[in-house]
Amino acid sequence: MQKNKSDKIIHKEKGSFFIPGKENTVFSPPENEYFLNKNSLSGEWIRAGELDFHADIFAAYTCVSTMDALDLIVNSRIQSDIRKYVSFVSETQSGGRGQHKRTWISKKGNLYASVKIPFVFSGEWSENFLPLIMGNLVSGVLKEFGINTDIKWPNDIIYSGRKLGGILVEKKKNYYNVGIGLNLDNSPDDCELESFFSLPAVSLREKNINISNPFTFWNILFEHIFYFFNKRLAKEKPFALINDLTQKLLWLDEEVFVKDYSGKVSKMTLAGLSGDGGLILHNDSGKKVLYSAMIRAVSFQ
Template sequence: MNCEVLLLDNGLGELFDPVDFKELAFQSPGWAGEPRLDAVGEYDGISLPPWGDVLVRRFRVQGVGPVWVGGRCETSMEVAWALIRAGALPSWGSVVAVEQKGGRGQLRRPWVSVPGNLHVSFALEVPPAPWDSLLSLVAGYIFSQALTELGESVRIKWPNDLYQHGRKVGGILVEQRGQDVVIGMGLNLAQAPGDHKMRSEAAARADILQLRPHGRSPLGVWLELVNRSKNAYKEILKHTSPSTFLSLVSERLLWLGHMIYHRQGTHWERARLVGLHQDGGLILDKNGNKSVVYSGSILFEQP
């Protein structure tokens, strides 16, 4: 399947900066290996209110799109929502940002968003019930599966953080507005925050995602991921029952069967992580009393 990659030449006003890809390749080793940076492409002007004429370089590649690529922004999710409002981001269309000023992690905490890492958001239509209530888990599952196929085993820390070898290598956020959904993802491809920069109560330290072969660019990784993930998404919704899906997610669930610490508000409780409820909540066993939680942090070690 072919798609268009649209490289922003003059940006989207204050929302999304343009980028000098030759300078980027010089500054960021992660982007230096991207073959599309050396290609000429077709220059074209696209009329997009409220930004007027937007100059882009167009490429056709194997993958799912369109894929908008630009420089610095507040978050790629904000850009995605703006493009949806402008009618320029259909379902599975995506935004790849070289750098984010306001990247967010779990509970909307800041997350490192530097050139060389992958910062991407894509559009999706709200799936039918009961999949709409399981969408965060679906997103975590399809990307953990695709990343495992491209490298080494990636597991899910409920609801959708991505872990490899016991360290966080990425995370996913899901936002819904009406019948539209934007899913944002960050992956540590080039850099990860050092242990001293992580919160003292962080669930685990961060690390760089291990993929094969090494040296893939953020855009190259995304084109590979989105193709695999779209196919997996369609397969799940069409041929998999929710109960079977939750069993598949449980196999990738971090700390399943282990004692963990769960924080609700300012209070920490120790419990055994038993599994997933039919609506996607986390089942915890506290001294023989099972309960389902839908929010809060979980840790493996005592905070």
């Protein structure tokens, strides 16, 4: 393979970058060197290896955006198998983004990761479920650490009434690029909120909960993601997920402000989830199911 001066090497490394002492059982070193164009990415890059469930993890100390880095990898010579699950995780981001292109503040110590989901939604499973599925998986892994969370439809992880993290889904030609951010160590100040519908943030460290290694946490979460889409989803029906999510749904049966896709703001009662992942709301004018909206409890101060 010819090296171009504009390319940046992804150094061959063992998995010790992720889980010290387990590199021989969790990761295998890559057979070849790989290259990324430095005009699209920044920082020193590592192909951490292949997990024992046959999915690739790429890692970085810094990047512009894990979403952009993942797209570049998936659409390059580095990773050409469209059926394979791939993820990219970084210590920091200089240009991270959240829902509606909002800036995602990305200081060291938190989790910043993106994962390629090559799953094809069909039948009873609508792609509207994807952010909810991912939120439920994140919530499930956090529960393994003794952390109980709620889900603010459609894509926020809530802890103690504040935003702990979020999910961003971007649909591509042959896959979904799903970004996940979690405030493990620090969180933005309240003055940095960009919208009336944005909740104040919280980090686990602020609540005296210590998950010191975001890469270790991602390794666990990525395995849960892979297992769910490859083993569980084909055997489950949407109603099981809906029932599970309804128990975690923030502001269920409460009156909320709703800003729909047209920009109109109204007051409605949050009634639950529809069979295809939409949000059910009602008021004196009747019932409505929304698939794109921002919400905030009327009672929230």
